Amino acid sequence: MEKTRTYLGVEIKRPRTAFFELSSCEGCQLQILNKEASLFAFLDLLDIVNFREAMSNGSNDYEIAFVEGSVTRADEEERLLKIRKQAKTLVALGSCACFGGVNQLKNRFNDLEWVKKEVYGDFPIETQKVRPLSDFVTVDLSIYGCPIKKEEVEEIVTNLVLGKSIDHPRYPVCMECTANGNICLFKLGEPCLGPVTRAGCDAWCPNNRVGCWGCRGPADEANFDQLQEIMDSHNIPRQAMLDRLECFGGFSSAIKNMSE
Amino acid sequence: MNRLDFVDVLPTQQFSTRKSDLTSFEYSYKAEITSVYSLTETEKLYQIRIIDSDQRRQFTFKPGQFVMLELPGIGEGPFSISSSPTRHGDLELCIRAVGNLTKFLGRVPRGTLVGISGPFGTSFPVEDMENSDLLLIAGGLGVVPLRAPLFSVLENRSRYKQIDIIYGARNPSELLFTYQYQMWRQFDINLEIIVDQPDAAWQGPVGLITEILGERIEAAGNDLSTNTYAIVCGPPVMFHFVCDMLINAGLPMQRIFVSLERRMHCGRGKCCRCNIGATYTCLNGPVFDYWSVLNMKEAI
Amino acid sequence: MLFKVFPGNELETLYDILAGHHLVGPQLRGTDLNGQELFAFDYIHSFTELRLDFTSTVHSLKSFILPPRETLSSFTLTNGDWEKHVDLGIYKPHVFFGLHPCDINGLNKLDKVLTGPVYPDPFYTGKRKNMFIIGVNCSPQPWCFCKSMGTDTVLSGFDMFLTDLGDRYFVEIQSAIAYDILTELPIVDPTEADHRRFVELMDERNSKFTCQVDNSDLTKILDLEFQSPVWQEWGKKCMSCGSCASVCPTCYCYGVKEFVDLDLTNATKQRQLYSCNLIDFAMVAGGHNFRPDSASRLKYRYYHKHRGFQEAYEEALCVGCGRCGQACLAGITVPDVIDSVRRQEVPK
Amino acid sequence: MRESINCDIKIKHLTRVEGHGNIHICIKNGQVEKASWDVVETPRFFEAILVGKHWENAPVLCGRICGICSISHTLASIRAIEQAFGMVPSLQTERLRLLLKHMETLQSHILHLYFLVAPDFLGADSVFDLIEPHGDEVQRAARLKLLANDGGDLIGGRRLHPTRTVVGGFTMLPDRAKLATLGQRLRAALPDLNKTVDLFGSFSIPDFSRETEFVSLKSEGNYPFIGGQLISSDGVLKEEEEYLAMSNEYMVDHSTSKWSKLSRPSFAVGALARVNNNFSALHPEAQGIADRLGLQPVNHNPFMNNIAQLVECVHVVQDSIFLIDELLGNDWQETRQVVTPTAGFGTGAVEVPRGLLYHCYQFDEDGRITKADCVIPTSQNNANIHYDIIALAQKLAAQCKDDHEIRLLAEMLVRAYDPCISCSVH
Numbered sequence A: 001m002e003k004t005r006t007y008l009g010v011e012i013k014r015p016r017t018a019f020f021e022l023s024s025c026e027g028c029q030l031q032i033l034n035k036e037a038s039l040f041a042f043l044d045l046l047d048i049v050n051f052r053e054a055m056s057n058g059s060n061d062y063e064i065a066f067v068e069g070s071v072t073r074a075d076e077e078e079r080l081l082k083i084r085k086q087a088k089t090l091v092a093l094g095s096c097a098c099f100g101g102v103n104q105l106k107n108r109f110n111d112l113e114w115v116k117k118e119v120y121g122d123f124p125i126e127t128q129k130v131r132p133l134s135d136f137v138t139v140d141l142s143i144y145g146c147p148i149k150k151e152e153v154e155e156i157v158t159n160l161v162l163g164k165s166i167d168h169p170r171y172p173v174c175m176e177c178t179a180n181g182n183i184c185l186f187k188l189g190e191p192c193l194g195p196v197t198r199a200g201c202d203a204w205c206p207n208n209r210v211g212c213w214g215c216r217g218p219a220d221e222a223n224f225d226q227l228q229e230i231m232d233s234h235n236i237p238r239q240a241m242l243d244r245l246e247c248f249g250g251f252s253s254a255i256k257n258m259s260e
Numbered sequence B: 001m002n003r004l005d006f007v008d009v010l011p012t013q014q015f016s017t018r019k020s021d022l023t024s025f026e027y028s029y030k031a032e033i034t035s036v037y038s039l040t041e042t043e044k045l046y047q048i049r050i051i052d053s054d055q056r057r058q059f060t061f062k063p064g065q066f067v068m069l070e071l072p073g074i075g076e077g078p079f080s081i082s083s084s085p086t087r088h089g090d091l092e093l094c095i096r097a098v099g100n101l102t103k104f105l106g107r108v109p110r111g112t113l114v115g116i117s118g119p120f121g122t123s124f125p126v127e128d129m130e131n132s133d134l135l136l137i138a139g140g141l142g143v144v145p146l147r148a149p150l151f152s153v154l155e156n157r158s159r160y161k162q163i164d165i166i167y168g169a170r171n172p173s174e175l176l177f178t179y180q181y182q183m184w185r186q187f188d189i190n191l192e193i194i195v196d197q198p199d200a201a202w203q204g205p206v207g208l209i210t211e212i213l214g215e216r217i218e219a220a221g222n223d224l225s226t227n228t229y230a231i232v233c234g235p236p237v238m239f240h241f242v243c244d245m246l247i248n249a250g251l252p253m254q255r256i257f258v259s260l261e262r263r264m265h266c267g268r269g270k271c272c273r274c275n276i277g278a279t280y281t282c283l284n285g286p287v288f289d290y291w292s293v294l295n296m297k298e299a300i
Numbered sequence C: 001m002l003f004k005v006f007p008g009n010e011l012e013t014l015y016d017i018l019a020g021h022h023l024v025g026p027q028l029r030g031t032d033l034n035g036q037e038l039f040a041f042d043y044i045h046s047f048t049e050l051r052l053d054f055t056s057t058v059h060s061l062k063s064f065i066l067p068p069r070e071t072l073s074s075f076t077l078t079n080g081d082w083e084k085h086v087d088l089g090i091y092k093p094h095v096f097f098g099l100h101p102c103d104i105n106g107l108n109k110l111d112k113v114l115t116g117p118v119y120p121d122p123f124y125t126g127k128r129k130n131m132f133i134i135g136v137n138c139s140p141q142p143w144c145f146c147k148s149m150g151t152d153t154v155l156s157g158f159d160m161f162l163t164d165l166g167d168r169y170f171v172e173i174q175s176a177i178a179y180d181i182l183t184e185l186p187i188v189d190p191t192e193a194d195h196r197r198f199v200e201l202m203d204e205r206n207s208k209f210t211c212q213v214d215n216s217d218l219t220k221i222l223d224l225e226f227q228s229p230v231w232q233e234w235g236k237k238c239m240s241c242g243s244c245a246s247v248c249p250t251c252y253c254y255g256v257k258e259f260v261d262l263d264l265t266n267a268t269k270q271r272q273l274y275s276c277n278l279i280d281f282a283m284v285a286g287g288h289n290f291r292p293d294s295a296s297r298l299k300y301r302y303y304h305k306h307r308g309f310q311e312a313y314e315e316a317l318c319v320g321c322g323r324c325g326q327a328c329l330a331g332i333t334v335p336d337v338i339d340s341v342r343r344q345e346v347p348k
Numbered sequence D: 001m002r003e004s005i006n007c008d009i010k011i012k013h014l015t016r017v018e019g020h021g022n023i024h025i026c027i028k029n030g031q032v033e034k035a036s037w038d039v040v041e042t043p044r045f046f047e048a049i050l051v052g053k054h055w056e057n058a059p060v061l062c063g064r065i066c067g068i069c070s071i072s073h074t075l076a077s078i079r080a081i082e083q084a085f086g087m088v089p090s091l092q093t094e095r096l097r098l099l100l101k102h103m104e105t106l107q108s109h110i111l112h113l114y115f116l117v118a119p120d121f122l123g124a125d126s127v128f129d130l131i132e133p134h135g136d137e138v139q140r141a142a143r144l145k146l147l148a149n150d151g152g153d154l155i156g157g158r159r160l161h162p163t164r165t166v167v168g169g170f171t172m173l174p175d176r177a178k179l180a181t182l183g184q185r186l187r188a189a190l191p192d193l194n195k196t197v198d199l200f201g202s203f204s205i206p207d208f209s210r211e212t213e214f215v216s217l218k219s220e221g222n223y224p225f226i227g228g229q230l231i232s233s234d235g236v237l238k239e240e241e242e243y244l245a246m247s248n249e250y251m252v253d254h255s256t257s258k259w260s261k262l263s264r265p266s267f268a269v270g271a272l273a274r275v276n277n278n279f280s281a282l283h284p285e286a287q288g289i290a291d292r293l294g295l296q297p298v299n300h301n302p303f304m305n306n307i308a309q310l311v312e313c314v315h316v317v318q319d320s321i322f323l324i325d326e327l328l329g330n331d332w333q334e335t336r337q338v339v340t341p342t343a344g345f346g347t348g349a350v351e352v353p354r355g356l357l358y359h360c361y362q363f364d365e366d367g368r369i370t371k372a373d374c375v376i377p378t379s380q381n382n383a384n385i386h387y388d389i390i391a392l393a394q395k396l397a398a399q400c401k402d403d404h405e406i407r408l409l410a411e412m413l414v415r416a417y418d419p420c421i422s423c424s425v426h
């Protein structure tokens, strides 16, 4: 039975929604099932017709597709194209889908054969360079984060259902971190990518006294030259900074520019 | 032990329109969208009526002022009042769907309740302009804030001398208020419309506003130094060209009025988003004379 | 103003009298890499937590009076109609125990904009009216340039102000409530020796200011140097992160966000403090950005604080606490910037 | 009843499990022609990714092996590093880590039992379909899960991919008042757990068993979760760093996940293995529940893994209450030790919700990883699942069950193992 709801006189439909996963830890889908206190209200907004991790007999008639994970094999590429064909709105869910995620760290080895051998020996295994969804299809909406933040997903989904525009913060994590009254981790001798990473996580890591690892990718105007200077002046090894920048894939083009 | 007494700043009064009153900050009039007309693909004209009759009677505004319109949970934004100041509390807003709030507004049906606060800002000094020639110059959506002073002037047509409206749009389909041109002309107004990208049916002039303005200035003997006022509304790029021409023709800067646009979150001189220096577009503007504009960095 | 003196060990009595209220004061938060203590204003639960000898807090006390996020109104929606509710979010007076002159001056400056005369902000005013402020004298830090801004002393905006004379406190009393509370302490009139000790201490403090800003003719210079290339240099450093505005006691810009609850029957409107350094600060509908590059935004921050505000209120919107410079990872400090604009040279 | 059955069941991307796996059962004239469990998940090559990375990257990266048991991966990674660098965590750190782990175990088991398993017993496709007819149960599951997740947030900073747990200790300690509240909430959750026991007690667990070797950590008085010796029900005993001799991974051609064997062609890890091997170390309450639900060591019915998880839920809640009391009984100590990297290797063996997990890293003198190995419980179980499927198919073929029932039971069997496939193909 479909309830029809309205908001300010505008009819609000429950969009038929599917969740899919490519190569990932499936943590972002798990986050969807978290925040139990509001889970039922959340589920009420969407008509979930396909969610393999949680349900059998999924349907392939959906309007919104949330796709978690990155593409690492030809069959995933095919699946993704199929999903794109069906979905009106394709949402990249989490950093793997948006940037390749931790998976793309294997791309840093030029020799894919070595990578295979290191893990599987001589056993034949199929894999390709890890790439984000946007390398293959048009992504209508990105939800950043490793993991995604349920609060943010709730807001985005509500806006999606209402037809409100979805604007990610353009500014870096520092803004949220300082707003939370944290003491900057650089003062405590820890590296942090807050100055260049897109906000929206409410400074999740710095709030816990852990420097940002940049899981949400770059802010709209990320000043990498200055970041490098800040790291240098705090005696943080270049490699430690690069480790963080390359961790989730969001900064791959920035790293390319930096090493040039 | 409680040594300190609690001071409540909002005692009992629920509503007030006095500018300096603390209660006026977050309070708004509830108003109903009584009709919606589509003017073009992206612009709609909304008639809005303040529900409470006392509030409606009290609501007065001056031409050029704006209101903050709020859709609960969706957004709030500044919109110029585009109707006659003599029609209390029955407002017309012409709104282009560009973003979150305005696109949602494009979907709401007649009868929807909205929040209105204001009026805010400075106005065009139409009384000062009496006994003079008027040049009303609008580009694109700029015709919207121009309509309120135009109504005021039309209602007192005899007090003004020659009135010219020069209105430019990108293409004929973007022209607003086409149904009113006839009526304006009946008031002995020179209405010149120019488009940049004509369609097959277009018969009028083609080009930029400045071309028509050039002709008009020429007709005035290249001298606007006496007895002319200009009101200029449009996108920031337009201001430079138009105002420079007017100044070159001798029109004193303090007789050129423009309406500026900025992002606004409060309309009350608090959020700082509309600031130019410490000048608030919402309090000290949106209507400025051109001298003030030149004195503000990055104003246009 | 009334001056009194009370014995140093009676401070705790003063604390005890006020402890029944929400009490905010300087607290130790940690130490930085160089072993320097870092302080924050926070709720105090016991007298020992209160560190009146603090250097300066990393963040200003803004979060208590102009919180980074604040709900302005909420809505309940039913069948096409809606009801708007406004809750100013103050329930109890707060005691602020241990504000430095710059902190109090910062509030006084905010008052100019936020408490009137046009559209006073009731959220701010409500909290402001319910503050009981105990000021305390400070010892200048290397980054403090309040003396240049004329905010090293404070004349109003507090209830009482303490100066530690060694074994006793010299107290300036500015409100009847403060006087009333102090009568529970063994207060006495200051003696001639107390006066001299006070003046000595003030001289000593004055001599400790090392950081300065030349403000003379600054409004004009800022205007004249609007196109100066130094701004580009600073712009290259700035990360557009907004930390400077976050920690600043006088920055008050904000943005508004509207939220709809998951059940679509409740909505809220929230303000979030913003910063003019953030990339989309001056973006308007249609995507036009009046200040698209970091240089123009950084310049705007100075322009607003040291020219625009000066023009409007005959004082700068800056108390010289140096917090923004301390918070800025790029090392952009007010004295350096202003100096560079004067000298047309950016320090390396 | 039919005389002899024919069927060809192919289940692609089995639902309500983590990751991607296929079941194939082909029966001709009552004879099982083929029965298999194939893991088709795409590998992500974590072991290669780690090579060349500085030690501090390992816990951050390895947590991302699995979203459900990210806390365990992080802890295993931390333990491997600490073992390599010769660090001994303080008692306080150990307690906090164990408490954090308990929160994950509780959340994972509850998620599995209610969201993934219960729909089968209640005849539904998903937990979403249970919301209306079984509102109480779903709400109860949500309550328990919320409690566990809140605990994870409080101690780890984040319920998945925790932030505060680092090599040497914690970056931040939980607020003491909140920790006390967590303790109260855990006590208050006991009735919900009892009702869960009632619910699962009312299900009829399929009658199937196949003699199996069970591998787990060895108890030293306490029910083991983090580090220690390795033991099997067939009598094998190894040290933590001899894990390779316990896991014996190898590749098979129909699976991207590795397989394992020990004394027999396959073995099992997980809740059932732990309960079987360390029954006496369970909290008495948990032992009582096990008795009530008919779980006695050594039990060889893989479907009883669900029950073993439930028994563990009771154990971890009881133990968490105890740990919180211990933590609150002492003042906070130093939170974090300084890390001094040295060349060498270290192993971290951790009992995670789905079984025994090993991380092992080799470091150079700068603390850079030169070789990494992660052995995941599900890959140790895969072979066992496979042989169980064969045995189950044979049994059902002999009983002439219909397609639908074979399909359902095969699915339920795999689900009972709670496989974490993306984890196993990391």
Ligand SMILES: Cc1cc2nc3c(=O)[nH]c(=O)nc-3n(C[C@H](O)[C@H](O)[C@H](O)COP(=O)(O)OP(=O)(O)OC[C@H]3O[C@@H](n4cnc5c(N)ncnc54)[C@H](O)[C@@H]3O)c2cc1C
Residues within 6 Å of the ligand: A165, A167, A168, A170, B066, B075, B076, B077, B078, B079, B080, B081, B093, B094, B095, B096, B097, B098, B099, B100, B101, B102, B103, B141, B144, B145, B260, B261, B262, B263, B264, B286, C280, C283, C284, C285, C286, C287, C288
């Ligand atoms: C005095 C005054 C009078 C006005 N009068 C009228 C009028 O009569 N009619 C009229 O149609 N308009 C008028 N405007 C403009 C109108 O106020 C805006 O178009 C309207 O507020 C846009 O709101 P929105 O929510 O629809 O757009 P938004 O959603 O705010 O989007 C507008 C643009 O802003 C940008 N943007 C949005 N969100 C973000 C974000 N989070 N970060 C960065 N950038 C973002 C985008 O580029 C987008 O294109 C007036 C403005 C002023 C100041």
Ligand code: SF4
Residues within 6 Å of the ligand: A173, A174, A175, A177, A178, A182, A183, A184, A185, A186, A192, A193, A194, A195, A203, A206, A211, A212, C243
């Ligand atoms: S801790 Fe990180 S995010 Fe926070 S202010 Fe410092 S650099 Fe920015």
Ligand code: SF4
Residues within 6 Å of the ligand: A145, A146, A173, A197, A198, A201, A202, A203, A204, A205, A206, A211, A212, A213, A214, A215, A216, A217
């Ligand atoms: S602080 Fe950085 S790494 Fe942490 S959640 Fe936010 S963006 Fe991701």
Ligand code: SF4
Residues within 6 Å of the ligand: C237, C238, C239, C240, C241, C242, C243, C244, C245, C277, C298, C324, C327, C328, C329, C330, C331, C332
């Ligand atoms: S001046 Fe410094 S603190 Fe301010 S926005 Fe720029 S980099 Fe950030």
